[in-house]
Amino acid sequence: MHDKTLTQLATALKSGEFSSRELTSHYLQKIEKADGTLNSFITVTGEQALNQAEEADKARAAGNAGLLTGIPLALKDIFCTRDVKTSCGSKMLDNFIAPYDATVVEKLNAAGTISLGKTNMDEFAMGSSNENSHYGAVKNPWDLTAVPGGSSGGSAAAVAAGLVPAAMGTDTGGSIRQPAAFCGITGLKPTYGRVSRYGIIAYASSLDQAGPMARSAEDCAHLMNVIAGHDVRDSTSVARGVPDYTETLNAPLSGLKIGLPKEYFGDGLDPEVEKAVRDAVKVYESLGATVREVSLPHTHYAIPAYYVIAPAEASSNLSRYDGVRFGHRCKDPVDLIDLYKRSRAEGFGEEVKRRILIGTHTLSEGFFDAYYTKAQKVRRLIRQDFLDVFEDVDVLMGPASPTPAFDLGAKKDPVSMYLQDIYTIAVNLAGIPGISVPAGFAGGRPIGLQILGTHFAEAQLLNVAHQYQQATDWHLQLPAFAEENA
């Protein structure tokens, strides 16, 4: 079962090849067996999952099954789930149980999917290796000495290892696409505003966006059909019709105009990654696409702008973790200031504290214009770069990450970690969608091809990714770890 894609599993459930309960038990057993090694889950909700699976089977028997009824999934531990702990990878929220479901969770439940549990992540989604989790690092199933990427590292590793057919992630600066690339799976970051943020614990509100992580673009399309759409509870979600993302998957690519941003093929790009990406582009040419080099001139300002805007928003978003109403509270505070200081000092990890400090500083009187206002100007220029380029080409292609997954513990310096997101961060600043698809290996570690489109071009990205996956089989390959734990 574990080698089937979500789309194949849906067909099998429909045909009665196996029940949702059988499928769910199968995955729960795999988690039981393998996750001690991987550490991809923070919470496994086995009993609840089996109950949900039985309900799904009953619904199917009664003829009320939808396409995804009975399909097991996992949720990054940033999605609030009623009655199940939502830690956001932080000690601060180790005791937090939300009294509500995130809109994404509500929609997935309504579609009849089963949640197996909550996946590991960098604390408050701040990180590119999943090493910033209070619950420990996650291992990359392709190479247990490598990181799975971050911040949605648990979701990526769990899918790659076959512990779950698909998982939900969030992407603020690359947190879906980079771990998808590192783990050899397909991950889509939708347009900002396409998927409701309600019930997703905020890191940087103007950049955060949830999306699917799965084995194939087709799987992602099915999940997007469920989760996309306007939500009255999220003012930044966009009231715009949602297409059937599966409908256009097979549209031919002849005449597709692909742009290769020259800034994405410069210094620091691993030669093997570059080769894999260029090989992928050749596949597209063989499918009838034309390719040209384009320029996104403000690309090198993306990381500095991001590391002003995201920490600024984070410093404010994370102010609510004060030990007063929920979350970690220090023992025996002597007064309010002591309560704040110790609760936050004890509850937050290093990287979170670093970003709160950066954000607090950049918003301070006397620095605001030099940092925040300037960064917002840069952000507009970066967005304009993309809009200009999309006048000429349909999609952009490049690497999702400059290197394949690096070794656990290899990046001690925060700035070198930040540079990991050089190809993904501008996409969040511009608000456009991006998808990472497996496109080869270097030293046994997967390589991700990133495809970018203009605002609300998810259907096109999924079509372009799907056609590649019809022509190649990188996405179908499974790590030895998955086979060993089958």
Next chain:
Amino acid sequence: MQWETVIGLEVHVQLATRSKIFSGASTAFGAEPNTQACAVDLGLPGTLPVLNEQAVAMAVQFGLAVHADIAEVSVFDRKNYFYADLPKGYQTSQMYHPIVGPGDVDITLDDDTTKRIRIHHAHLEEDAGKSLHEDFLGMTGIDLNRAGTPLLEIVSEPDMRSAKEAVAYLKAIHAIVTYLGISDGNMAEGSMRCDVNVSVRPKGQEAFGTRAEIKNVNSFRFVERAIAFEVERQIELIEDGGTVVQETRLFDPERDETRSMRTKEEANDYRYFPCPDLLPVVLDEAYLDHLRSQLPELPADKRERFQSELGLSAYDAAVLSASREMAEFFEEVHHVCGDAKQAANWVQGELSGALNRENLSINNSPISARQLGDLLSRVIDGTINGKAAKQVFQALWNGQGENADAIIEAKGLKQVTDTGAIEAMIDQVITESPAQVAQYRDAEPEKRGKMIGYFVGQVMKASRGTANPQQVNGVLIAKLDALL
């Protein structure tokens, strides 16, 4: 040295929306602590604000009422600071692009002159919760029912020059928001509170002195007293060779003084930035036109109309238009009885006096406007005289009858205008008062006018107040003069 006081006010008006500014929780006052705070108000992780459109409409109505520019695009910002009753660690407010731009409001001073006070801007924001420091054995209780209640903060220019002007301005704002129905204006429940900025400068000097901000003053009387204290404190300080420091002070009504809360150096850096969870509020001309067309008659217009159309004095017009309830009551009385002056006199005199004595607001008046209007109709058509009218008023007040006519009937207060009956009573009084008649006859003619009062009183008494006093007066003079 002659000193001049300079005052600016920041008035926080709680808007009368049914739900909070960014959540669906109720805003009703007085519920059990924390029963009206939903996940959004508690700042639970993952929750997001959704702007209450009613709050926007109310802010715009206020802006239109004070002739302000309404921002085509206004933006919510986060004001970041830590406090136990501030659930998110920031207050969502409008710092850089407020919804209401510069406007003005006219205030009426004691000498019936008006003065224009400029409004710098008004912005929307959410209220914080309440910290309860008593009853928790050294701990602090937090009630978040109020958290997220919509506030309109109205910031004036430093245009006021005395405590009286400040109070007049506050009353004008109070009248506007209650006329518009955008706030209940209940200061005791905190629906309207203000921060007072006070400074002094030598008369004639152009530059402002250093100001102190007195926080959270919640009654007209306290505003007056806080300013009076603060002005005296600042003048004394300067005259003793000291300097006023820019600081935030608290008014203590128990001790009638202001106390330093924090100085400028200790002030928070609020790290304002645009709230990424909310879209800018974009308003078009059609929307403004719609709201403009729905504006009720405002206090200044009413006052003007009371003078020009109803012929009331400037003073009467100002008093009667000061609150929406008072104005509406007066207009109903006038509508029923048709005599504006009578209506004005009775609403301000007998009715206001009775309400004050029993500490009632006009909303809770035991006598309805309709009842008072009917009563005045009977005065105007001569059915009863003024003295009887007061008896009827008292009876209505005490609930002794449905309406004026029933009471007049029951108490036999109908005015006697039958000349024969009146003459008979007068003859009787003259016969029974030989001494007074003799005095009258012997008095200098110019002193007789005063002496007539005695006879009128006796006749009125004999008629149990029902005789028409003018008629009695006329007949008496004729009869007494005939005896000369």
